Amino acid sequence: MKRKMLYVGSFDPITNGHLDLINRSAKLCDRLIVGVAENPAKKGRYSVEDRLHMLDLVISHLDNVETDSFTGLLADYAKRRGVEAVVRGLRATMDFEYELQMAHMNARLYRSGIETLFLMTDPAYSFVSSGLVSEVFLFGGNVEGLVPDPVLAYMKKIR
Amino acid sequence: MKRKMLYVGSFDPITNGHLDLINRSAKLCDRLIVGVAENPAKKGRYSVEDRLHMLDLVISHLDNVETDSFTGLLADYAKRRGVEAVVRGLRATMDFEYELQMAHMNARLYRSGIETLFLMTDPAYSFVSSGLVSEVFLFGGNVEGLVPDPVLAYMKKIR
Amino acid sequence: MKRKMLYVGSFDPITNGHLDLINRSAKLCDRLIVGVAENPAKKGRYSVEDRLHMLDLVISHLDNVETDSFTGLLADYAKRRGVEAVVRGLRATMDFEYELQMAHMNARLYRSGIETLFLMTDPAYSFVSSGLVSEVFLFGGNVEGLVPDPVLAYMKKIR
Amino acid sequence: MKRKMLYVGSFDPITNGHLDLINRSAKLCDRLIVGVAENPAKKGRYSVEDRLHMLDLVISHLDNVETDSFTGLLADYAKRRGVEAVVRGLRATMDFEYELQMAHMNARLYRSGIETLFLMTDPAYSFVSSGLVSEVFLFGGNVEGLVPDPVLAYMKKIR
Amino acid sequence: MKRKMLYVGSFDPITNGHLDLINRSAKLCDRLIVGVAENPAKKGRYSVEDRLHMLDLVISHLDNVETDSFTGLLADYAKRRGVEAVVRGLRATMDFEYELQMAHMNARLYRSGIETLFLMTDPAYSFVSSGLVSEVFLFGGNVEGLVPDPVLAYMKKIR
Amino acid sequence: MKRKMLYVGSFDPITNGHLDLINRSAKLCDRLIVGVAENPAKKGRYSVEDRLHMLDLVISHLDNVETDSFTGLLADYAKRRGVEAVVRGLRATMDFEYELQMAHMNARLYRSGIETLFLMTDPAYSFVSSGLVSEVFLFGGNVEGLVPDPVLAYMKKIR
Numbered sequence: 001m002k003r004k005m006l007y008v009g010s011f012d013p014i015t016n017g018h019l020d021l022i023n024r025s026a027k028l029c030d031r032l033i034v035g036v037a038e039n040p041a042k043k044g045r046y047s048v049e050d051r052l053h054m055l056d057l058v059i060s061h062l063d064n065v066e067t068d069s070f071t072g073l074l075a076d077y078a079k080r081r082g083v084e085a086v087v088r089g090l091r092a093t094m095d096f097e098y099e100l101q102m103a104h105m106n107a108r109l110y111r112s113g114i115e116t117l118f119l120m121t122d123p124a125y126s127f128v129s130s131g132l133v134s135e136v137f138l139f140g141g142n143v144e145g146l147v148p149d150p151v152l153a154y155m156k157k158i159r
Numbered sequence: 160m161k162r163k164m165l166y167v168g169s170f171d172p173i174t175n176g177h178l179d180l181i182n183r184s185a186k187l188c189d190r191l192i193v194g195v196a197e198n199p200a201k202k203g204r205y206s207v208e209d210r211l212h213m214l215d216l217v218i219s220h221l222d223n224v225e226t227d228s229f230t231g232l233l234a235d236y237a238k239r240r241g242v243e244a245v246v247r248g249l250r251a252t253m254d255f256e257y258e259l260q261m262a263h264m265n266a267r268l269y270r271s272g273i274e275t276l277f278l279m280t281d282p283a284y285s286f287v288s289s290g291l292v293s294e295v296f297l298f299g300g301n302v303e304g305l306v307p308d309p310v311l312a313y314m315k316k317i318r
Numbered sequence: 319m320k321r322k323m324l325y326v327g328s329f330d331p332i333t334n335g336h337l338d339l340i341n342r343s344a345k346l347c348d349r350l351i352v353g354v355a356e357n358p359a360k361k362g363r364y365s366v367e368d369r370l371h372m373l374d375l376v377i378s379h380l381d382n383v384e385t386d387s388f389t390g391l392l393a394d395y396a397k398r399r400g401v402e403a404v405v406r407g408l409r410a411t412m413d414f415e416y417e418l419q420m421a422h423m424n425a426r427l428y429r430s431g432i433e434t435l436f437l438m439t440d441p442a443y444s445f446v447s448s449g450l451v452s453e454v455f456l457f458g459g460n461v462e463g464l465v466p467d468p469v470l471a472y473m474k475k476i477r
Numbered sequence: 478m479k480r481k482m483l484y485v486g487s488f489d490p491i492t493n494g495h496l497d498l499i500n501r502s503a504k505l506c507d508r509l510i511v512g513v514a515e516n517p518a519k520k521g522r523y524s525v526e527d528r529l530h531m532l533d534l535v536i537s538h539l540d541n542v543e544t545d546s547f548t549g550l551l552a553d554y555a556k557r558r559g560v561e562a563v564v565r566g567l568r569a570t571m572d573f574e575y576e577l578q579m580a581h582m583n584a585r586l587y588r589s590g591i592e593t594l595f596l597m598t599d600p601a602y603s604f605v606s607s608g609l610v611s612e613v614f615l616f617g618g619n620v621e622g623l624v625p626d627p628v629l630a631y632m633k634k635i636r
Numbered sequence: 637m638k639r640k641m642l643y644v645g646s647f648d649p650i651t652n653g654h655l656d657l658i659n660r661s662a663k664l665c666d667r668l669i670v671g672v673a674e675n676p677a678k679k680g681r682y683s684v685e686d687r688l689h690m691l692d693l694v695i696s697h698l699d700n701v702e703t704d705s706f707t708g709l710l711a712d713y714a715k716r717r718g719v720e721a722v723v724r725g726l727r728a729t730m731d732f733e734y735e736l737q738m739a740h741m742n743a744r745l746y747r748s749g750i751e752t753l754f755l756m757t758d759p760a761y762s763f764v765s766s767g768l769v770s771e772v773f774l775f776g777g778n779v780e781g782l783v784p785d786p787v788l789a790y791m792k793k794i795r
Numbered sequence: 796m797k798r799k800m801l802y803v804g805s806f807d808p809i810t811n812g813h814l815d816l817i818n819r820s821a822k823l824c825d826r827l828i829v830g831v832a833e834n835p836a837k838k839g840r841y842s843v844e845d846r847l848h849m850l851d852l853v854i855s856h857l858d859n860v861e862t863d864s865f866t867g868l869l870a871d872y873a874k875r876r877g878v879e880a881v882v883r884g885l886r887a888t889m890d891f892e893y894e895l896q897m898a899h900m901n902a903r904l905y906r907s908g909i910e911t912l913f914l915m916t917d918p919a920y921s922f923v924s925s926g927l928v929s930e931v932f933l934f935g936g937n938v939e940g941l942v943p944d945p946v947l948a949y950m951k952k953i954r
Contacts, residue, residue: 003480003505024592028480028562073298085505090595092733092887096573097251103597104286109300115501118567118595120580123918127740139709141745162321162346183433187321187403232775244346249436251569255414256728262438263763268777274342277408277436279421282600391616410728410892415569422604427618441759445899457868459904550934574887581922586936639798639823660910664798664880721823726913732891739915751819754885754913756898 005029005117006083008074011036011051012044013155015133015147017125019058021089024119026065033081034059036069045134050158057150075109085115091126164188164276165242167233170195170210171203172314174292174306176284178217180248183278185224192240193218195228204293209317216309234268244274250285323347323435324401326392329354329369330362331473333451333465335443337376339407342437344383351399352377354387363452368476375468393427403433409444482506482594483560485551488513488528489521490632492610492624494602496535498566501596503542510558511536513546522611527635534627552586562592568603641665641753642719644710647672647687648680649791651769651783653725653761655694660755661723662701669717670695672705681770686794693786711745721751727762800824800912801878803869806831806846807839808950810928810942812920814853816884819914821860828876829854831864840929845953852945870904880910886921 007025011018011034026032034055038048046054048069055067070077078086086106088099103116128146137143137155144152166184170177170193185191193214197207205213207228214226229236237245245265247258262275287305296302296314303311325343329336329352344350352373356366364372366387373385388395396404404424406417421434446464455461455473462470484502488495488511503509511532515525523531525546532544547554555563563583565576580593605623614620614632621629643661647654647670662668670691674684682690684705691703706713714722722742724735739752764782773779773791780788802820806813806829821827829850833843841849843864850862865872873881881901883894898911923941932938932950939947 027590028592028594073295073300075300076298090573090577092736096567100251100567100597101286101288101291104600105291105295107597107599108286108305109295113504115505115596117505118597119592120577120584120595122584123581123921126918126921127737127744129737132737132741136709136741136745139712141709141711146744186431187433187435232772232777234777235775249414249418255408259408259438259728260763260765260768263441264768264772266438266440267763267782268772272345274346274437276346277438278433279418279425279436281425282422282603285600285603391613391618393618394616410895418569419604419606419609423609423613426604426623427613441762444759444762445896445903447896450896450900454868454900454904457871459868459870464903550931550936552936553934577887578922578924578927582927582931585922585941586931663908664910664912726891726895732885736885736915740918743915743917749822751823751914753823754915755910756895756902756913758902759899 002031003029004031004033004081004083005085005087006033006035006078006081007087008035008037008070008077010039010044010130011055012046012130013051013054013134013147013151014058015125015128015130016145017089017091017121017128019148020122020125021087021119022059022062022065025087026062028087029084030064032062032065032087033083034065034067035077036067037074038069038071040071050154054151054154057154058148073109075106075114078110078114083114085117087117087119089121090118091121091129161190162188163190163192163240163242164244164246165192165194165237165240166246167194167196167229167236169198169203169289170214171205171289171293172210172213172306172310173217174284174287174289175304176248176250176280176287178307179281179284180246180278181218181221181224184246185221187246188243189223191221191224191246192242193224193226194236195226196233197228197230199230209313213310213313216313217307232268234265234273237269237273242273244276246276246278248280249277250280250288320349321347322349322351322399322401323403323405324351324353324396324399325405326353326355326388326395328357328362328448329373330364330448330452331369331372331465331469332376333443333446333448334463335407335409335439335446337466338440338443339405339437340377340380340383343405344380346405347402348382350380350383350405351401352383352385353395354385355392356387356389358389368472372469372472375472376466391427393424393432396428396432401432403435405435405437407439408436409439409447479508480506481508481510481558481560482562482564483510483512483555483558484564485512485514485547485554487516487521487607488532489523489607489611490528490531490624490628491535492602492605492607493622494566494568494598494605496625497599497602498564498596499536499539499542502564503539505564506561507541509539509542509564510560511542511544512554513544514551515546515548517548527631531628531631534631535625550586552583552591555587555591560591562594564594564596566598567595568598568606638667639665640667640669640717640719641721641723642669642671642714642717643723644671644673644706644713646675646680646766647691648682648766648770649687649690649783649787650694651761651764651766652781653727653757653764655784656758656761657723657725657755658695658698658701662698664723665720666700668698668701668723669719670701670703671713672703673710674705674707676707686790690787690790693790694784709745711742711750714746714750719750721753723753723755725757726754727757727765797826798824799826799828799876799878800880800882801828801830801873801876802882803830803832803865803872805834805839805925806850807841807925807929808846808849808942808946809853810920810923810925811940812884812886812916812923814943815917815920816882816914817854817857817860820882821857823882824879825859827857827860827882828878829860829862830872831862832869833864833866835866845949849946849949852949853943868904870901870909873905873909878909880912882912882914884916885913886916886924
């Protein structure tokens with residue numbers, strides 16, 4: 001049986017924590033879709049195109065991974081793509097409670113039985129979030145090692 | 160001695176979790192006021208009139224419950240209405256800490272000795288919040304069973 | 319309608335945090351039963367008789383409060399005593415999660431609809447527990463102000 | 478590619494929360510091993526044989542699930558059984574932090590790259606644990622609906 | 637060796653909880669800088685000048701304490717001022733997780749080895765935050781005892 | 796002014812997380828006492844002598860650090876040793892709440908004004924505890940990198 005999973009986020013921008021989760025998730029299924037969530041009501045720091053480009057810079061070597069973007073309900077998107085499970089990363093308690101709420105809501109919305117799977121973020125990246133990385137970068141701080149090198153290069157280029 | 164209690168929230172819109180708490184709270188006192196908190200600085204999704212109407216749709220059969228709205232400090236409103244206790248629902252840890260902070264602040268502001276009572280939300284509704292319900296509804300998701308049926312009908316009518 | 323509530327704990331020994339909750343709970347009902355939970359499998363530091371005696375030392379002046387002890391399930395005891403609600407104190411997140419679990423289990427066991435009500439502990443006593451007080455006392459530390467004075471006197475007497 | 482996963486616990490006894498997780502996990506892989514962890518230093522309420530028997534009572538109809546027991550390190554057992562991932566259930570924050578610690582420790586011990594996958598427990602069972610169920614059962618409380626019916630029948634039989 | 641520490645915050649306005657931490661931190665070092673963080677993207681309720689003035693009203697009697705304001709990364713400011721450690725106050729779990737994330741990020745950014753030291757807020761002030769105090773004050777609530785008296789007088793004067 | 800601090804724990808055995816905190820704490824004061832807490836009621840895995848020996852194996856090169864052991868109240872020991880502050884490490888929320896309770900209790904017991912200072916554990920060691928390390932070691936797991944090498948050698952020698 002072919003197993004297809006979905007890993008979603010805003011990836012604004014992709015961090016080394018995200019990349020670690022993509023690498024680990026890709027080993028758990030036959031096909032992994034990395035979906036950039038586009039929220040019309042909340043403009044991100046980078047355009048969806050830039051976010052997809054930064055993702056592609058670091059995961060194009062992975063055979064069974066593809067990138068995509070979507071708007072609307074995750075539950076609808078997951079159904080449309082025919083995945084078996086949605087993968088989420090967990091860092092700390094605050095993540096956990098938000099994720100718990102979303103997972104239960106989605107379990108209700110999927111009905112079809114799509115699962116939400118959680119993986120723990122590597123402790124070395126437990127303090128890294130896209131928002132914090134962007135803010136530090138904006139103020140001229142050094143974010144080397146927090147985002148993949150090609151991503152950092154691109155962030156500098158389009159600054 | 161007549162016991163009067165107050166249950167406040169934004170009820171934007173009322174969910175089945177709220178309704179469960181109203182039913183349970185009504186049994187704990189002689190009179191329960193359900194107060195819609197109106198925050199001039201934070202416009203809700205529904206007008207206060209619509210929120211009160213949706214409340215009335217589902218609690219008008221309860222003899223000892225009345226609805227109302229208020230602005231300003233909860234402590235002042237509670238004193239003005241002469242209640243003995245304010246009832247709050249608790250879902251998860253993040254709720255808990257915010258509620259803990261508010262309860263201590265209110266204890267200081269009441270002085271008169273109005274109590275804050277907490278009831279645990281039914282686990283079946285632990286993931287349901289007005290905000291999440293509204294967002295799912297906005298994107299066309301199915302929120303049946305998360306809000307009372309008459310409320311859902313009204314939400315569809317005024318969409 | 320007469321309202322009867324139950325406040326249970328091990329009270330091993332009663333602290334000023336407990337006493338504050340008893341005083342506040344007594345105002346919320348017509349009759350408050352303070353029940354010492356006796357666990358045959360977990361011997362306390364003080365005998366149930368001593369715990370009841372220490373309770374009586376500080377609450378005998380409260381007209382509508384009585385003390386009692388019980389073994390077995392809280393749900394059964396609450397039903398037997400015909401109370402409308404069980405009162406619990408909340409201090410911090412760890413308390414909260416344990417209490418959440420117990421409240422949901424009890425909600426199932428009561429069926430009859432006995433409520434669990436939570437009151438926040440006064441921040442001044444948020445760090446005080448029977449266990450910590452006993453341990454500090456055992457090592458000769460000063461627990462004045464953490465337990466009521468008559469209780470401390472008794473603890474010293476029977477040491 | 479054949480995917481093999483492992484779901485471990487003390488199952489002392491198996492609850493409806495566990496059963497829900499077994500059913501959901503079985504859909505995520507080609508073969509699921511349900512492993513009863515035997516801790517020589519901490520005797521359970523039921524013997525490992527009884528625990529395995531109670532498991533078999535309710536999962537023998539699942540084609541791709543088998544039961545087993547083990548002692549020693551989970552990391553070693555997982556490697557020996559050649560699984561790709563270990564599945565764990567998450568209920569609340571206290572679970573979460575313990576599980577986070579174990580997942581990171583195991584990630585270090587596996588090295589081979591066995592993943593720990595977390596699934597959220599159904600909110601309806603969020604308050605159910607083997608320990609609490611056993612205690613309520615011991616005191617004569619009604620645990621129907623918290624453990625599978627055939628398991629309850631067996632618990633009564635061997636009481 | 638002279639020890640220099642930094643205590644930063646928005647101090648919008650300074651509360652009695654902050655003042656307690658300043659007094660305690662000042663005893664732990666030879667020189668304490670109290671730094672008002674100025675965020676160009678998030679206007680506070682009071683101007684940075686007013687915030688500094690309110691700070692000066694209550695700490696000018698402390699010999700080894702000076703006030704200052706800064707924009708940009710805390711890590712850069714701390715390095716520029718040559719401090720050995722940054723002091724932070726902790727109130728509750730939500731504070732804790734945010735602070736944990738910032739401390740790890742800063743540890744990475746400092747590199748030079750500046751420490752982040754945490755002190756627990758006095759339980760009596762555990763529910764007091766600048767934001768909550770401002771909101772209560774705005775709605776005409778009594779915040780006496782939550783902010784220092786000279787600060788309250790100034791808040792009333794410039795209202 | 797000479798600053799003297801105290802870092803206490805059971806160190807049963809010392810881990811790399813402890814060692815990191817000792818190194819960082821030693822830079823914050825003129826003299827650091829590392830105190831092994833001896834609890835007559837709770838025998839550790841290693842004798843106090845072995846724990847002190849393992850500490851000495853890895854910190855004897857630090858000029859301003861000395862080791863010691865104590866029984867009884869930390870507050871009394873801290874007073875007796877004349878320290879200005881007690882240093883504690885924080886890993887996660889569960890640590891945090893326990894530490895918060897102890898810090899407030901100690902603040903009351905010190906009276907003299909000894910501070911409790913918290914440092915965040917390096918994320919790389921956030922999942923490492925003496926108890927978990929001992930258990931893994933006992934079952935033959937590889938704890939290299941979790942405890943200092945000379946400590947691991949000693950643990951193997953006296954196994």
